[in-house]
Amino acid sequence: MSATATDAPAVRFAAACKSFGDTRVLDRFDLDIPRGEKTVIIGPSGSGKSTLLRILMTLEGIESGRVEICGETLTDRFDGVERAPRGRGRLRKIRGHVGMVFQQFNLFPHMSALENVACGPRLSLRRSRVEAEAEAEALLRRVGLGDKLGSYPLQLSGGQQQRVAIARAMALRPEVMLFDEVTSALDPELIGEVLAVMRELASETSLTMLVVTHQMGVARALADRVCFLENGRLVEQGPPEQVLDAPENPRTREFLHALNLA
Amino acid sequence: MDTIWNYRWLLLQGLGVTVQVTVLAGLLALALGIATGLARRGPPLIAWPVHIYVEVFRGTSALVQLFVLFFVLPGMGLRLDPMTCGVVGLGLCYGAYCSEVVRGALNNFPRAQREAAVALNLTGTQTLTRVVLPQALLVMLPQLGNLMVELLKASSLVSLITLADLTFQARSIMRLTLHTVEAMSVLLVAYFVLAQLISFGARALEARLGGAWRGRTEER
Ligand SMILES: Nc1ncnc2c1ncn2[C@@H]1O[C@H](COP(=O)(O)OP(=O)(O)O)[C@@H](O)[C@H]1O
Ligand SMILES: [Mg+2]
Numbered sequence: 001m002s003a004t005a006t007d008a009p010a011v012r013f014a015a016a017c018k019s020f021g022d023t024r025v026l027d028r029f030d031l032d033i034p035r036g037e038k039t040v041i042i043g044p045s046g047s048g049k050s051t052l053l054r055i056l057m058t059l060e061g062i063e064s065g066r067v068e069i070c071g072e073t074l075t076d077r078f079d080g081v082e083r084a085p086r087g088r089g090r091l092r093k094i095r096g097h098v099g100m101v102f103q104q105f106n107l108f109p110h111m112s113a114l115e116n117v118a119c120g121p122r123l124s125l126r127r128s129r130v131e132a133e134a135e136a137e138a139l140l141r142r143v144g145l146g147d148k149l150g151s152y153p154l155q156l157s158g159g160q161q162q163r164v165a166i167a168r169a170m171a172l173r174p175e176v177m178l179f180d181e182v183t184s185a186l187d188p189e190l191i192g193e194v195l196a197v198m199r200e201l202a203s204e205t206s207l208t209m210l211v212v213t214h215q216m217g218v219a220r221a222l223a224d225r226v227c228f229l230e231n232g233r234l235v236e237q238g239p240p241e242q243v244l245d246a247p248e249n250p251r252t253r254e255f256l257h258a259l260n261l262a
Numbered sequence: 263m264d265t266i267w268n269y270r271w272l273l274l275q276g277l278g279v280t281v282q283v284t285v286l287a288g289l290l291a292l293a294l295g296i297a298t299g300l301a302r303r304g305p306p307l308i309a310w311p312v313h314i315y316v317e318v319f320r321g322t323s324a325l326v327q328l329f330v331l332f333f334v335l336p337g338m339g340l341r342l343d344p345m346t347c348g349v350v351g352l353g354l355c356y357g358a359y360c361s362e363v364v365r366g367a368l369n370n371f372p373r374a375q376r377e378a379a380v381a382l383n384l385t386g387t388q389t390l391t392r393v394v395l396p397q398a399l400l401v402m403l404p405q406l407g408n409l410m411v412e413l414l415k416a417s418s419l420v421s422l423i424t425l426a427d428l429t430f431q432a433r434s435i436m437r438l439t440l441h442t443v444e445a446m447s448v449l450l451v452a453y454f455v456l457a458q459l460i461s462f463g464a465r466a467l468e469a470r471l472g473g474a475w476r477g478r479t480e481e482r
Contacts, residue, residue, distance in 0.1 A: 059377055095383040106378035110396045110475050123392060124383040152475040172383060 008071030010035045010176050010208035011056060016065035018051060018232075025051045026232040028065065035070075035175070038202050038209040040219040040240070043229035044255060049212040052229070053178040056210070057100045058091060070097045070175055096124070099169035100178040103185050105161040107153040113140060113164045114149040120172045132171075139167040143197045159190030163197050170201070177201070179211045183218060195221060216244060216259065228252045265441040266448055269431070273448060276431030281456070283348045283417045283427060288410050290353030295360020295406075300390075302365050312361070319358035325419050327351045332423040348420035356413045363405045367398040400472045407464025411457045418453075428452055 011033040018026040025048045033039050041049050054060045055067060058074065067074040072094050107116050117136035121127040127135075140146055143163040153161050162182055169177060179198065183191045195218055202209060202222050211222055219226055219240060226243040228236040228251070236249040247253045266273065301312045319327065328351040331342060342350070371394055379389040421430035432445040439445075 057377075057381055059380060092383055092385070095380065098381075100381040102374065102378065102381075104374060106374045108375065108378065108393055108397075110472075112475075119392065120382040120384075123388045124385075154475065169381065 008068065009033055010037070010070060011210065012066070012068040013052075014066040014068075016055070016062045016067055018048075018055065018060065018062045024232060026055075026062070029232060029234070031227070031234060033208060033210065035208055036205050038211065038222050038224045039227060040211045040213060040223035040225070041227045041229055042213065042216075042219060042255070043235075047229045048232040049229055050180050051232075053100065053180050053210060053212060056176070056178060057098055058095055069094055072097070092124075096172065097174060098176045098178065099172055099174035101162070101165050101169050101180070101182045103181040105153070105158070105165045105185075107161055107165055107168070109153050112150050112152055113145060113156070116153070116164055117168045117171050120168060124172065136167070136171060139171055140164070142200075143167045144193070157190060158186045159193045162186065162194045166194070166197055166201070175206070176208045176210065179209065179213075181212055181214065183213065183215060191215070191218075198222060214259070216256075219244060228255065230255070265435065265439050265444045269435050269439075272431045272435070273428065273452075276426060276428035277452060279345075279420075279425060279427040280414075280417055280429075280452075283345070283352065283420055283425070284410075284414045284456070286349040287352035287356065287417065288413055290349060291356035291360050291409070291413060292406065294353060294357030295364050298357065298361040299364025299368060302361070303368060316358045316361050319355050320362070324352060324355045324416050325422065327355050328419055328423050344420070344423050344425045347423055348417070348425050352413060352416060352420070356409055356416075359409050359412075360406060363402050363409065364398075367402045368394065370401070371398050396471070400468060400476070403464055403468045403471070407461055410460045410464070414456055414460060415453060 009032045011031070013026075013029045013031040015028045015030060016026050017024070017028060029052075041052065043049055051060060055062060056069060056074070072090075074094055108119070111119060114133060114136050117139055118129070118132040121132040121135060122129060125132075137146070137149060140149060143166060145160060145163055145167070148156060148160060148164075151160075153164070156164065166182075182198075183194050186194065198209075198211070198218075199221055201207060209222065211218065213219055223240040225237060226240045227234055228243060228247070228249070230251055236243055236247060236252045242248075243252065244256065247256060298312045298315065302309045302316075328347060331347040331351045332344065335342065375393055375397070376389060379393045384392070417427065418429035421427050421433065429449060432449050436442050436445045
């Protein structure tokens with residue numbers, strides 16, 4: 001009955017509903033993301049993109065419906081009746097599948113780049129310091145920051161900070177990586193270096209990526225599939241050539257048109 | 263000046279008592295402040311009694327609290343020596359102030375940092391000790407330093423529960439010699455120097471804790 005870890009989709013939303021007060025953000029939302037797929041989510045501001053990712057990172061709950069990550073049910077509350085809270089062990093197990101990179105980087109300012117990347121493995125995977133730092137160093141080299149190991153976040157540029165943040169999330173070897181407008185807070189000339197790192201990650205076939213972006217260049221570079229979200233509904237989805245170049249839905253067309261003018 | 267020189271040992275003894283009361287009460291206040299500041303973010307059953315403690319001790323004067331400990335408790339069968347009364351009384355009172363500082367710093371702690379900790383799958387305790395406190399302590403330090411200076415000045419209240427602190431000795435000298443100006447000058451200078459020491463200590467600690475990641479960038 002319960003799907004085993006390997007044949008279940010990486011992410012499944014089934015009739016998921018989420019509101020903030022009177023604002024209904026997700027309304028009986030359905031979405032399946034197969035393992036290894038790189039999904040890009042686009043849509044107007046306030047359409048629920050961040051909320052979608054935050055639910056997967058367990059930063060928000062849902063009121064009803066179902067959300068699964070790698071076959072494990074994240075939340076199942078029905079009819080507005082909250083069920084007994086999940087055991088902490090279970091929540092932490094689910095979080096172990098997922099990594100997230102934020103728009104504002106959210107690095108720990110009191111830790112060096114190396115400590116930022118090593119702290120997840122050290123604390124939540126209980127790796128030894130030597131082991132965690134060796135791995136962190138390798139990851140930082142991979143994102144092109146081998147010479148910034150000892151730098152503190154405030155000493156790094158936005159692009160460098162965001163690359164540290166990506167390395168930090170990858171250090172826990174998640175199966176699903178969430179990127180919430182990770183290039184939006186960057187000066188235009190710094191977007192390329194972060195995008196290059198994301199493209200390199202996208203070459204890992206087993207890694208599932210969910211990328212929210214307003215930048216169509218980012219979408220084209222990464223997407224197997226593009227989802228257009230509006231008012232918490234999936235208006236259109238398909239391969240990037242279709243959704244971005246020949247959208248069927250008038251709402252998608254309107255949104256892309258407005259973006260091009262901006 | 264002769265007066266001061268003649269009574270130097272008495273004054274030094276008084277200084278010793280003042281320092282002892284301030285340091286012990288300060289440590290108690292900091293420990294209480296951090297514990298109760300954290301507890302107020304806990305479940306209501308813990309947070310509420312702590313809230314009442316803070317309001318009661320913030321809302322009544324330190325002098326009254328000392329008097330209750332020293333004069334009222336013995337009537338109820340609990341007799342504490344003056345030093346214990348002074349330390350516990352001031353510790354409880356300033357613990358309540360520290361508690362507010364800790365609570366404020368925790369409440370204002372950026373939510374995004376906690377969310378990053380969730381994304382890294384840290385436990386609640388790890389988040390507190392590795393992410394929240396190292397940053398929040400730095401925010402609290404200047405305010406806690408100020409409170410310790412306030413505590414130093416309030417420590418003269420213990421002279422009213424028979425403890426022979428610096429204020430107590432200076433007043434005895436005034437009564438014996440009528441050299442008010444000299445005795446007052448000693449008090450003025452001594453408390454000022456002690457207060458400067460506390461402020462300096464707090465700033466040094468702040469620079470040490472935050473210098474590596476914050477100080478350098480301020481210079482930039
Ligand atoms: N914590 C919150 N409290 C209240 N409303 C919120 C909160 N977070 C998001 N919202 C609302 O939910 C809607 C969707 O937000 P969000 O998922 O951030 O959109 P997007 O990322 O697509 O811009 C918006 O209308 C926003 O105002
Ligand atoms: Mg958003």
